[in-house]
Amino acid sequence: MGRKASEQRARVVTALDQLRHQLGLALGSAANARIAAETELAKLELEQRIVRAGIDRSAGDPAIAEQAGDPAMSGVLSWLDTVRRQFYTEWGDGPNRLRELVAASAPGPAGRPPGDWLGRVGSYSGVTTPELWRIGSATVDGSSAGQTAGVELTFDVAVPLLGESHISITSAPPGATTQPRASVDALVENLLTRVLSTFEPGAVRVHLWDVGQLTAVLPNFYALGRTSALTVHDPTRLVDLLDELAGHIRRIHAYTMQAGHTSLQSMRKATGKRVEPWRIAVLYGNGEPLQPEQLRDLKRVASGALAAGISLVLVDVPTALGGSVESISLIDERRAVCSMTGTDLVVQLDPPLPGGQVNRAAARIAEALIAKQGGPRSFADLLPAELGQEHSGRELRAPVGFYEGEAVEVVIGDASPHVLIGGPSGSGKTNFLYSMLGSLTARYSPDELALYLLDFKEGVSFAGLAPGRKDASWLPHARLVGVNVNTDREFGLALLRFLADELRRRSAAAKDHEVTNLAELREQDPEGHWPRIVAVIDEFQYLFAGRDTVTALATSLLEDIARRGRSQGIHLVLASQDVAGIEAFWGKPAVFEQCTLRIAMPKARRVLAEANQAAVAAPRWHAVINHDSGVAHGNQLAHIPDASAKGVFPGLQQRLWERYASGHQQPRLFDGAHAPLLEEATAFTSLVPVARPRALLGQSIDVAEVAQGVELSGAPGRNVAVLGTATKEAVSILDSATRSLANQFRQGDVEFVLTCLVESCEPAVNELADWLATTGHKVEVVPGSDLPARVSALAGDLGSGAIRRMLVLYGADAALPALEQKAPGQQSGLDHLRALLKQGPSNGLHVIGWWRGTARLKDTLGFGGTDDIGAWAALDVQGNELSPFSAGQVVHWSPRSGRALFFDRSTHASPEVIIPFHRPEAEEHDD
Numbered sequence: 001m002g003r004k005a006s007e008q009r010a011r012v013v014t015a016l017d018q019l020r021h022q023l024g025l026a027l028g029s030a031a032n033a034r035i036a037a038e039t040e041l042a043k044l045e046l047e048q049r050i051v052r053a054g055i056d057r058s059a060g061d062p063a064i065a066e067q068a069g070d071p072a073m074s075g076v077l078s079w080l081d082t083v084r085r086q087f088y089t090e091w092g093d094g095p096n097r098l099r100e101l102v103a104a105s106a107p108g109p110a111g112r113p114p115g116d117w118l119g120r121v122g123s124y125s126g127v128t129t130p131e132l133w134r135i136g137s138a139t140v141d142g143s144s145a146g147q148t149a150g151v152e153l154t155f156d157v158a159v160p161l162l163g164e165s166h167i168s169i170t171s172a173p174p175g176a177t178t179q180p181r182a183s184v185d186a187l188v189e190n191l192l193t194r195v196l197s198t199f200e201p202g203a204v205r206v207h208l209w210d211v212g213q214l215t216a217v218l219p220n221f222y223a224l225g226r227t228s229a230l231t232v233h234d235p236t237r238l239v240d241l242l243d244e245l246a247g248h249i250r251r252i253h254a255y256t257m258q259a260g261h262t263s264l265q266s267m268r269k270a271t272g273k274r275v276e277p278w279r280i281a282v283l284y285g286n287g288e289p290l291q292p293e294q295l296r297d298l299k300r301v302a303s304g305a306l307a308a309g310i311s312l313v314l315v316d317v318p319t320a321l322g323g324s325v326e327s328i329s330l331i332d333e334r335r336a337v338c339s340m341t342g343t344d345l346v347v348q349l350d351p352p353l354p355g356g357q358v359n360r361a362a363a364r365i366a367e368a369l370i371a372k373q374g375g376p377r378s379f380a381d382l383l384p385a386e387l388g389q390e391h392s393g394r395e396l397r398a399p400v401g402f403y404e405g406e407a408v409e410v411v412i413g414d415a416s417p418h419v420l421i422g423g424p425s426g427s428g429k430t431n432f433l434y435s436m437l438g439s440l441t442a443r444y445s446p447d448e449l450a451l452y453l454l455d456f457k458e459g460v461s462f463a464g465l466a467p468g469r470k471d472a473s474w475l476p477h478a479r480l481v482g483v484n485v486n487t488d489r490e491f492g493l494a495l496l497r498f499l500a501d502e503l504r505r506r507s508a509a510a511k512d513h514e515v516t517n518l519a520e521l522r523e524q525d526p527e528g529h530w531p532r533i534v535a536v537i538d539e540f541q542y543l544f545a546g547r548d549t550v551t552a553l554a555t556s557l558l559e560d561i562a563r564r565g566r567s568q569g570i571h572l573v574l575a576s577q578d579v580a581g582i583e584a585f586w587g588k589p590a591v592f593e594q595c596t597l598r599i600a601m602p603k604a605r606r607v608l609a610e611a612n613q614a615a616v617a618a619p620r621w622h623a624v625i626n627h628d629s630g631v632a633h634g635n636q637l638a639h640i641p642d643a644s645a646k647g648v649f650p651g652l653q654q655r656l657w658e659r660y661a662s663g664h665q666q667p668r669l670f671d672g673a674h675a676p677l678l679e680e681a682t683a684f685t686s687l688v689p690v691a692r693p694r695a696l697l698g699q700s701i702d703v704a705e706v707a708q709g710v711e712l713s714g715a716p717g718r719n720v721a722v723l724g725t726a727t728k729e730a731v732s733i734l735d736s737a738t739r740s741l742a743n744q745f746r747q748g749d750v751e752f753v754l755t756c757l758v759e760s761c762e763p764a765v766n767e768l769a770d771w772l773a774t775t776g777h778k779v780e781v782v783p784g785s786d787l788p789a790r791v792s793a794l795a796g797d798l799g800s801g802a803i804r805r806m807l808v809l810y811g812a813d814a815a816l817p818a819l820e821q822k823a824p825g826q827q828s829g830l831d832h833l834r835a836l837l838k839q840g841p842s843n844g845l846h847v848i849g850w851w852r853g854t855a856r857l858k859d860t861l862g863f864g865g866t867d868d869i870g871a872w873a874a875l876d877v878q879g880n881e882l883s884p885f886s887a888g889q890v891v892h893w894s895p896r897s898g899r900a901l902f903f904d905r906s907t908h909a910s911p912e913v914i915i916p917f918h919r920p921e922a923e924e925h926d927d
């Protein structure tokens, strides 16, 4: 047991020794690893301190020297030396390469010495821009570039700006004294002069704002203040400048996006056009923080500005802007440090440019800009080199005027589907419309653009677009030209109905092709005819001129077209003498709001947003074009060329006509001042004998040229009454009814029985009778005194079926006393006339009579009711008198010269206005 126990113990002791040994080893290696790590850390810290202080300077730093003297740290210096040598091998060429880089990225005035360019007008179009702009130079000692110590190596220092970066300049680094204003001004002036001298005049706009000064900001640029190249802003109104910039950003963003580009810069590259000027806003602060809301606005502007071609140059405005900002801090009057070169390098700023020379250079640029604007441009400048080259699938886009030599466009498309134009009388609305229509029609062929033009004012503003007596040419894009429509509000309604129908047709087609807008429909249906439609309604407020059904219908149709026309390529252009027109929108905000493109002629009120005063200040023959519903940031002022001068528009029309007329129909002309001639109406000239003839009473007020008539079938009530005292119109209606019927019968199949009871109509009746006779028809003119007997004879003949008869009574009411007479036990002439009215139609006889009052017609009809008069045309008769003849419905009718209200029970839901045909001879026999 004893031996066994001691052996056991020995084994335990040995095991413990081994364990102790192992533990000792483990602890020892951990301590070594720790020492190694600590040494490495110390080396890295030392390396960092040396790098921070600079290798050369660190030798003079006792703390670093002591640490570096530690043998454990011996490798640090030699390692850093190796790194430096490697770096200098590359950097040895650095200053040279920098010089080359700046020369390539800052060509011409952007980087060259002023002697090479100052005073010359730049030529860059602005589609692209230099990437860097020189501000000065920096110098390093040769030793630091691996070259001979003491040799100075100088290279250019330039900063990015346009499209790349904002610049923040500090005239006093924290804790240092503020440098004199002249030093900062020299820096800013040099930079701006380089920019302004690089580009062609007008390609850059500079905005200056100085919290402390109203006028004397960068006075050497004074001459540019006469032009749009330079604007000095009110020191108290930073908000206005920021608003303006924000407006540009929104506007530019919107249209570049719509055109499918991510930024203005990419749009410029893709289109090869500058499109917008570059903009630089210089803001001089005083080192004090801006007010919180100003700061917020500034930051917002800064974040979107670069993509819109706007750069900010902030001087002593303490703020941290998002996005790309280069900083320049002055350390004394001529030296600065900047973020491009880092804090170790001091930039020697370029000396101030000689004030006088800057002054002269600015004056020269201003002169060149004014010369380039070239005074008022002409209508010809709006036209493209070649006609009809554009496609309207996505939108319509055309210049309408010029601002400082640059074309200002209107865009009619998804984003700005409808247009509202306002301006007092004589301010140039009509001229604007012609400029716009000219520019559009010159760019888009009639297959791309169809025009419907309506002018409610008296006058013939669009008449020349339809073929005329003097000028046979017409505008091939015009489908409809309506002039002198002032009293025919129904014509406006007809146009709106037509547009609403077209809208439905397009929606249905879009649905069939499973697309949602015109652009897609045209892609899916390339064979279809889907031009964009522009409907111009001048003095559109007439549509809403009464509290009646026309107004109610016009409102709902306009709202529908305004809302849905956008996607179907149907666009409204509503023009008005401002206030009246705009007030017409009260209660109809839907239409007003959809008119996002606003055109305000000088002094126009309420067309733009309330606070937007641009139209008040607009000079003569200018317009404010605003695609943003009239909000100030969308303002674009444009001089509108004179499109109304003699021969100007007709010249273009002639060219368009020669090019397109053969493949396109001429437009329909509706002239409210001229009634159509029956002999010229297709409805009349195309008549042929038929079984159920129609008596034509007049022209419909419609987009298409349609005549209105009454079908004289055998159904009961197929008689026609003309009501009212207006002789000329009444005679015209009876005349056209008779002549048109005559042309629908073969000779011998019909007999016309005419009676004239109004003396003044006799010549017209005789002339008609002669005409009927010469056309070979049977005609009998019954003297008034013989009428009762003739009526009785005709009644007796009813049912014989021998021949169709038309009894045409001129002034039927005058025959009443004679007709009412009756011999005892016999029927009166009136009884027989009633029999003709009742039974005539089914027996081939129809009465077409003119009664000069509704009461007389009622007397004629007796107690049998009004059913025997199936159709009527009312002249100077009040609406309420007509209710009994139109199934009791309320009739709105304000009689007007040259128009009749027509109702046919068998075809009409409610009466409609017609234009009786013009009878040339009628004037001579007027009452």
Ligand SMILES: Nc1ncnc2c1ncn2[C@@H]1O[C@H](COP(=O)(O)OP(=O)(O)OP(=O)(O)O)[C@@H](O)[C@H]1O
Pocket (backbone or CB within 6 Å): 423, 424, 425, 426, 427, 428, 429, 430, 431, 432, 577, 621, 622, 639, 640, 641, 642, 643, 644, 645
């Ligand atoms: N941009 C322009 N340049 C030169 N003359 C112009 C210009 N615009 C209009 N005019 C002239 O001014 C006159 C009035 O213009 P316009 O008929 O276009 O005005 P309006 O606003 O339509 O007036 P109204 O409503 O009374 O018809 C015309 O004789 C026209 O020749």
